[in-house]
Amino acid sequence: MGSKKSKKLKQIMMSTRRKLIAHDNPQSPISEQYKTVRTSINFSSVDQQIRSIVVTSSGPGEGKSTTAANLAVVFAQEGKNVLLVDGDMRKPTSHYTFNVNNTFGLTSTLSRQKALREVVHQTDIKNLDLLTCGPIPPNPAELLSSRSMEELLKDIYQDYDMVVFDTPPLLAVTDAQVLSNKCDGTVLVLSSGTTEVDSAKKAKELLDTTKGKLLGVILNNREMKDTSYYYYGKN
């Protein structure tokens, strides 16, 4: 392998690794912000406990994967048994984030080649397991809307208290719509200063049409002013 390529790979791994801030630096203000989101999600539904959430956004690069991973981490820190599923079968990244291999994964179980327990990776983080994407399939949307997906969800609910799905962008493909229809709640990640008003509106409409329960918005990349805010952010 060329040294250039390996260098690039290392760079990607380092940059994605760093994004697991809720685990790497649990005292940081950003980790606290993820915990605030966790609390909001826990309290967003009164009657029904939310056991599966879909993390999506209108366009690419708004921070879905980072948000999904960190949310999974903070839910695990709460003591829940959490499974993070990489539902982005177009551009999977979770195996970079957690530095595991992606030979088998979600697609393997959906196509009934492997059982769920065989493909789940245990992570360094207590209570957090990871289901990577697996081999990239030609028909992600069909896989996600299949019966085996529903069965897989039932399987997951038996072993885990909470499952977090990372998904492709709403405006690009329909995958997130399909998943949000099957899960208890959806959170929309918007990137402050990047997401346009129109695409945010469109994303919300798309979720509404599939009766996905939109729990709320996570405003990502928010500019923070230097205030006494950091009082609690011990380092």
Added chain:
Amino acid sequence: MEETINLRDLMQTLKKRMSLIILITLTAVLVSGGVSFFLLTPVYETSTQLLVNQSKSDQSAYNNPGQIQTNLQLINTYKEIITSPVILDKVSKELNMKTSDIQSNMTVSNQNDSQVVKLVVQDTDPAKAAKIANETADVFQKDIPDIMNVDNVTILTKAEVGEKLSPVKPKPLLNVVIALVVGLMIGVGISFLLEFLDNTIKTEQDVEKVLDVPVLGSVARIGDTKAEKKSRSTEERGERIG
């Protein structure tokens, strides 16, 4: 747009684009200052004064106000004559210059109904400006009896080159002040334009206004906070050692 303009929002916008505004203003000031101090050649100004009076009867000039009126009206004629080729051709021949050059740098005026005509000459060289002014006055004085049958043109003051003659233009300070104001205006204009064209979601309020969906929380840009930067650098160091 139906949203009302909020004064606080305006201030916020200005604050946010402060660096842009300052940058534009500073650039404008520096450019105008540089141009007016280093590029433009300074122009100096000298002047001479001429008294024009019909000499027929000195006393009647004071007794008869009509006479003065006539003189004042004549002054306008003199002003034309001074800048006409009749005079300036001779001046230009004397000084080896183009008539049109002299003409464009010369202004003739008289103040407040007085019979004193002021001849102002601008040039990059103050000595030359004085020379032109004096020469013109001389030629005019000499030639006017032939042209107008007036024999009483007196040169009141000769044009002189003072010790510290300051240039009349460019006025660097004025230019800089103008640039400052214009730069500020452009900067503010651009920042409002950018703000207006930017239709992205920024704050929690935007989300609630646009989507009518609760905000579960907001997350700062990773690597954006001070604490974050600090922790990252230590992390990197650790990785390098390991």
